[in-house]
Amino acid sequence: MPSKCPVTGNRVINGSASVTPEMALALEQVGAGSAEFWLTMQANYDLFQLRHSRGAA
Numbered sequence: 001m002p003s004k005c006p007v008t009g010n011r012v013i014n015g016s017a018s019v020t021p022e023m024a025l026a027l028e029q030v031g032a033g034s035a036e037f038w039l040t041m042q043a044n045y046d047l048f049q050l051r052h053s054r055g056a057a
Helices: 006-014 021-029 035-053
Strands: none
């Protein structure tokens, strides 16, 4: 996680914030995988949460 946003990074790790396109690009720029990887992971997590909340896990 880029040092300019450690609080946001902690919130993402704890599940209280989402990976935004801006954050995904920042992660890509520091060599932490592609922006597409991070956005796909976020989309998969969001879908999992929705299915779980509806009892369709």
